[in-house]
Amino acid sequence: xxxxxxxxxxxxxxxxxxxAVGIIAAAVxxxxxxxxxxxxxxSGLGIILSNFVPLPLSAITMILNVVLLIIGFLTCxxxxxxxxxxxxxxxxxFLALFEILFPxxxxxxxxxxxxxxxxxxxxxxxxxxxxxxxxxxxxLDIVAKIMNKYLHMELGKAMSLSGMCVALSAAxxxxxxxxxxxxxxxxxxxxxxxxxxxxxNIKRRVCIITPKxxxxxxxxxxxxxxGATVYEAYGAYxxxxxxxxxxxxxxxxxxxxxxxxxxxxxxxFITVYNVSDMRYQPKI
Numbered sequence: 001x002x003x004x005x006x007x008x009x010x011x012x013x014x015x016x017x018x019x020a021v022g023i024i025a026a027a028v029x030x031x032x033x034x035x036x037x038x039x040x041x042x043s044g045l046g047i048i049l050s051n052f053v054p055l056p057l058s059a060i061t062m063i064l065n066v067v068l069l070i071i072g073f074l075t076c077x078x079x080x081x082x083x084x085x086x087x088x089x090x091x092x093x094f095l096a097l098f099e100i101l102f103p104x105x106x107x108x109x110x111x112x113x114x115x116x117x118x119x120x121x122x123x124x125x126x127x128x129x130x131x132x133x134x135x136x137x138x139x140l141d142i143v144a145k146i147m148n149k150y151l152h153m154e155l156g157k158a159m160s161l162s163g164m165c166v167a168l169s170a171a172x173x174x175x176x177x178x179x180x181x182x183x184x185x186x187x188x189x190x191x192x193x194x195x196x197x198x199x200x201n202i203k204r205r206v207c208i209i210t211p212k213x214x215x216x217x218x219x220x221x222x223x224x225x226x227g228a229t230v231y232e233a234y235g236a237y238x239x240x241x242x243x244x245x246x247x248x249x250x251x252x253x254x255x256x257x258x259x260x261x262x263x264x265x266x267x268x269f270i271t272v273y274n275v276s277d278m279r280y281q282p283k284i
């Protein structure tokens with residue numbers, strides 16, 4: 001039973017990673033390549049090198065990834081390494097497939113600026129899926145993951161910083177406009193990526209003061225299957241003692257909790273905070 005469950009999880013995880021890589025590859029081939037910019041990706045560096053090395057983009061991308069893969073294995077752990085090996089193999093395969101299916105593809109938008117914008121939006125979806133599954137598409141993503149792990153930088157900012165080196169290298173091949181677009185694209189790519197990642201992981205810290213404390217505690221523990229902490233609080237006006245219930249919930253749980261409170265005690269005092277990171281010891 002456990003083996004079957006593990007196989008099911010592996011298949012599900014593989015499918016998710018494959019879809020994410022397909023999204024990234026589509027963003028690279030249909031938007032990044034036509035824009036002739038190098039925005040936060042090893043593929044961008046591959047595009048630049050393809051002007052000097054007589055190899056297809058898919059082959060250059062594979063070679064560059066191998067070096068960084070070894071570094072990723074050594075620094076970010078086995079799970080990250082294995083998943084990134086898979087995605088790094090699949091990325092050039094997808095690119096090669098697109099090269100065969102669309103050999104003379106030019107651009108969807110016929111605009112360099114729109115191509116960069118579309119690339120940022122599409123690739124951020126794929127990257128956020130990978131990072132949230134403790135994986136990456138290889139290349140500069142590995143550099144960003146290392147910076148995130150050891151320097152505690154947000155992944156988007158780490159991607160922007162590492163990608164700036166590639167973006168600036170566009171000056172060796174392209175004109176000033178392309179270089180500026182590469183730099184701006186790299187910067188905004190980091191912002192959008194952080195938005196997708198934190199929006200996915202965001203939780204809410206909800207603080208509630210209500211006379212119907214017992215019913216609320218039971219709902220949080222037994223219906224939401226979440227934890228809660230109770231603090232003694234005193235009102236400054238009359239020094240009346242009340243208990244404040246604090247719980248941390250995800251988006252779905254937050255909606256259920258607020259609906260329950262509106263029915264239980266519409267006059268309850270509630271404050272809500274966004275939580276982007278949380279560390280705790282799970283209950284056994």
